[in-house]
Amino acid sequence: MSSENVERALESDAPLSAAVHQRDVAHAAAEERSWREAAVVGRTVTINRPRQEVYAFWRDFRNLARFLENIESVEPRDDGRSRWRVAAPGGRTVEWDSVVTADQPGALIAWESADGADIRNTGTVEFRDAPPGRGTEVTATIVYDPPGGDLGKLVAKLFQKEPKVQTRRDLRRFKQLMETGEISTSAAPDPEHAGAAPRGGAQAQG
Amino acid sequence: MRALTWHGKHDVRVETVPDPQIVNPRDAIIRVTSTAICGSDLHLYDSYIPTMHKGDILGHEFMGEVVDVGPGSTLQKGQRVVVPFVIACGKCFFCEKQQYSACDNSNPAEKADMSEVLYGYPMSGIFGYSHLTGGYAGGQAEYVRVPYSDVGPIVVPDGLEDDRVLFLSDILPTGWMAAENCDIEPGDTVAVWGCGPVGLFTIQSALLMGAHRVIAIDHYPRRLELARSMGAEVINYHDVKVREALYEMTGGIGPDAVVDAVGLESHGFTIDNMIDAVKTTTKLGTDRAHVLREAILACRKGGRVSIPGVYGGFGDKIPIGALMEKGLQIKTGQTHVQRYLRPLLEMIGEGKVDTTFLISHRLPLEDAPEGYKMFKTQQNEVTKVVLKPH
Ligand SMILES: NC(=O)c1ccc[n+]([C@@H]2O[C@H](COP(=O)([O-])OP(=O)(O)OC[C@H]3O[C@@H](n4cnc5c(N)ncnc54)[C@H](O)[C@@H]3O)[C@@H](O)[C@H]2O)c1
Ligand SMILES: [Zn+2]
Numbered sequence: 068m069s070s071e072n073v074e075r076a077l078e079s080d081a082p083l084s085a086a087v088h089q090r091d092v093a094h095a096a097a098e099e100r101s102w103r104e105a106a107v108v109g110r111t112v113t114i115n116r117p118r119q120e121v122y123a124f125w126r127d128f129r130n131l132a133r134f135l136e137n138i139e140s141v142e143p144r145d146d147g148r149s150r151w152r153v154a155a156p157g158g159r160t161v162e163w164d165s166v167v168t169a170d171q172p173g174a175l176i177a178w179e180s181a182d183g184a185d186i187r188n189t190g191t192v193e194f195r196d197a198p199p200g201r202g203t204e205v206t207a208t209i210v211y212d213p214p215g216g217d218l219g220k221l222v223a224k225l226f227q228k229e230p231k232v233q234t235r236r237d238l239r240r241f242k243q244l245m246e247t248g249e250i251s252t253s254a255a256p257d258p259e260h261a262g263a264a265p266r267g268g269a270q271a272q273g
Numbered sequence: 274m275r276a277l278t279w280h281g282k283h284d285v286r287v288e289t290v291p292d293p294q295i296v297n298p299r300d301a302i303i304r305v306t307s308t309a310i311c312g313s314d315l316h317l318y319d320s321y322i323p324t325m326h327k328g329d330i331l332g333h334e335f336m337g338e339v340v341d342v343g344p345g346s347t348l349q350k351g352q353r354v355v356v357p358f359v360i361a362c363g364k365c366f367f368c369e370k371q372q373y374s375a376c377d378n379s380n381p382a383e384k385a386d387m388s389e390v391l392y393g394y395p396m397s398g399i400f401g402y403s404h405l406t407g408g409y410a411g412g413q414a415e416y417v418r419v420p421y422s423d424v425g426p427i428v429v430p431d432g433l434e435d436d437r438v439l440f441l442s443d444i445l446p447t448g449w450m451a452a453e454n455c456d457i458e459p460g461d462t463v464a465v466w467g468c469g470p471v472g473l474f475t476i477q478s479a480l481l482m483g484a485h486r487v488i489a490i491d492h493y494p495r496r497l498e499l500a501r502s503m504g505a506e507v508i509n510y511h512d513v514k515v516r517e518a519l520y521e522m523t524g525g526i527g528p529d530a531v532v533d534a535v536g537l538e539s540h541g542f543t544i545d546n547m548i549d550a551v552k553t554t555t556k557l558g559t560d561r562a563h564v565l566r567e568a569i570l571a572c573r574k575g576g577r578v579s580i581p582g583v584y585g586g587f588g589d590k591i592p593i594g595a596l597m598e599k600g601l602q603i604k605t606g607q608t609h610v611q612r613y614l615r616p617l618l619e620m621i622g623e624g625k626v627d628t629t630f631l632i633s634h635r636l637p638l639e640d641a642p643e644g645y646k647m648f649k650t651q652q653n654e655v656t657k658v659v660l661k662p663h
């Protein structure tokens with residue numbers, strides 16, 4: 068019954084993230100991967116930069132930590148795999164290896180966690196030309212298997228509280244970085260500077 | 274440094290706070306020489322705007338001297354600049370279309386959710402104006418951090434003193450855009466509700482754009498007098514029925530364009546449910562839209578409605594029938610300040626536009642709380658307060 072809803076949603080031209088029956092979408096994603104359970108989050112953003120440039124920035128996985136809030140680092144390795152490191156609450160870190168499963172330059176990158184990952188996950192990011200003069204449309208879709216036990220609670224805290232909010236903030240940061248070269252912030256200055264004398268040449272870290 | 278901070282309803286204080294720092298490459302730090310209190314600041318003062326935090330630094334109308342720049346800034350230390358209240362990146366689709374207040378990037382990622390839920394898409398950042406618009410520290414302070422300083426601030430020549438250029442930061446372009454949104458044609462009569470700074474600059478702009486007549490509506494004698502001195506005819510809404518007066522004064526046709534330069538303060542600001550509104554998009558407070566209703570009804574058939582006055586939530590009983598049946602056009606929005614800076618600075622230089630008549634009070638920054646109180650409670654005498662942090 069669930070797959071019927073998903074199939075019907077696919078008859079529209081919108082991505083599955085817009086489907087009414089999100090639980091069925093998640094169920095179908097789990098079935099497809101023979102997982103116990105799956106959570107699906109996705110979001111599209113238009114970036115006012117050429118498609119190749121946006122693709123290339125994402126394809127260098129080291130860049131992901133600059134705008135994906137929960138990712139501490141992604142280190143590519145020689146064997147084509149990459150090591151993902153996520154900061155978890157309580158000073159813990161969770162790590163896993165990822166394998167690129169599809170790579171169409173300028174169009175699509177897909178990856179999945181290697182066997183044995185604590186949090187099984189797959190990601191796809193698609194790049195399409197926006198209408199002329201408007202840059203690139205980027206759609207990111209992450210599917211993961213929420214683990215049980217202690218780790219599950221940890222991960223829930225990390226991802227599941229508001230996974231949609233997390234994705235949309237991450238993609239906003241990606242867009243900011245690509246378009247403006249910076250990540251916008253209004254964070255208050257360091258309190259140590261209270262009452263300090265007017266500045267002398269503080270430099271940005273770049 | 275010293276700065277004016279918000280602590281709650283009618284509670285603003287000058288406090289010592291950390292100096293701003295360069296954070297991003299395109300940032301600049303400005304030493305503020307003049308900063309004004311705006312009608313919009315009164316919404317914060319009256320505590321009706323949600324997402325204010327205790328200690329937030331207010332102020333979105335300011336100018337000063339560049340004292341520090343990041344490597345990506347095009348400004349130079351020592352330059353005098355006026356800073357637009359709208360923060361805009363200059364690189365996104367909207368900035369390229371010169372729709373700066375719709376900038377996609379200046380509202381920080383973690384702050385933009387509320388704006389996105391309320392309006393469908395997040396709006397730009399604004400200095401000193403709650404966390405809904407980005408949580409940026411404002412300019413009613415000795416120093417302020419200005420992001421994207423390569424595209425926002427305009428450098429002003431030393432010959433033009435602060436009083437002549439300060440209002441480029443907001444109300445002068447706001448009045449100009451409000452008049453531009455009237456699409457004025459020869460022979461047109463423009464009716465302007467509200468003779469605060471925004472309304473007065475709208476009057477000045479509409480006449481410069483060739484309006485045949487401007488009719489100004491308010492109830493403060495001093496403000497109406499200023500409107501008249503600029504060339505408007507006036508209606509005091511305490512003494513005269515506005516719609517009937519407009520009908521008679523326009524030969525039964527009605528004004529060709531109407532301007533709501535009052536906003537949701539016409540009877541007090543009531544989007545107190547805004548935070549809840551975001552949680553449950555169903556139980557919404559409504560903005561008091563009295564002036565907007567009156568303006569739509571008074572407007573001639575096929576006329577134009579320009580709304581510079583600020584609304585934040587939902588309006589009740591907007592005469593949608595009158596709007597549709599009469600075939601009116603509406604134009605509105607937070608001002609795309611950056612778009613107007615250069616032409617307006619030129620007009621100031623040529624003496625075509627005067628801004629100094631508006632300033633009724635100048636105070637040191639330390640007296641800012643008193644300035645807010647005066648601007649709030651003595652609107653007849655107090656038309657604009659300029660603070661001097663240095
Ligand atoms: N669109 C923008 O970017 C932008 C920029 C700046 C200010 N604003 C908004 O413009 C509005 C006006 O700003 P201001 O600084 O001139 O404010 P202000 O408070 O100084 O002036 C408002 C005036 O409206 C008058 N008024 C109130 N009720 C009225 C009624 N029923 N009929 C006629 N007049 C009435 C008041 O007497 C007052 O003189 C505010 O809502 C402000 O937030 C918008
Ligand atoms: Zn203002």
Ligand SMILES: [Zn+2]
Pocket residue numbers: 361362363364365366367368375376377378379
């Ligand atoms: Zn922008």
